[in-house]
Amino acid sequence: AQSVTQPDIHITVSEGASLELRCNYSYGATPYLFWYVQSPGQGLQLLLKYFSGDTLVQGIKGFEAEFKRSQSSFNLRKPSVHWSDAAEYFCAVGVNNNAGNMLTFGGGTRLMVKP
């Protein structure tokens, strides 16, 4: 079965600093990969997705992620963090099987931004 690990439960960065959130997945085939962001008390918003092709994908709000097959990773990056980026971030792997189109989520990383 597929699984997703986000090793960092909490991360604190200073405003203007660069950011990298880690995501490792376990899946036998090439997965669909996603990053979502959730503000407190809100639903999840899709930041970016990888289906195939270029392994560096660009998303909304200045985020990007790189798919590295050899490392089974899909880390999220942003060159300069803004205070409004403080939120919880979820990595997910998508699988199509007999059960249907499913997503498996990591446990999330809570990002705090220092002024």
Place this chain on the structure above:
Amino acid sequence: DGGITQSPKYLFRKEGQNVTLSCEQNLNHDAMYWYRQDPGQGLRLIYYSQIVNDFQKGDIAEGYSVSREKKESFPLTVTSAQKNPTAFYLCASSNAIYNEQFFGPGTRLTVL
């Protein structure tokens, strides 16, 4: 505007009561999902439906029930059998080809 709506935003329930959470989408998606989120935890799948009049249990279906009579609607009932129902509930939908799921704003259920 296309999207997913959930109602109510906040819901309070007395112990022993059943409550129903509404989820509606106008994205013309075939698949719909219900997740539960507890503080500091990720999302856990309760039920999902790939097509009208069909649904499947997820990882934590005990104490919950659903129906899918219309493509755009997927209500979730939290029954009195659910021993710890206080949580944040998220509904999502996706198309048939890709797994990209679109989420509603959530319903926070509190048992008094």
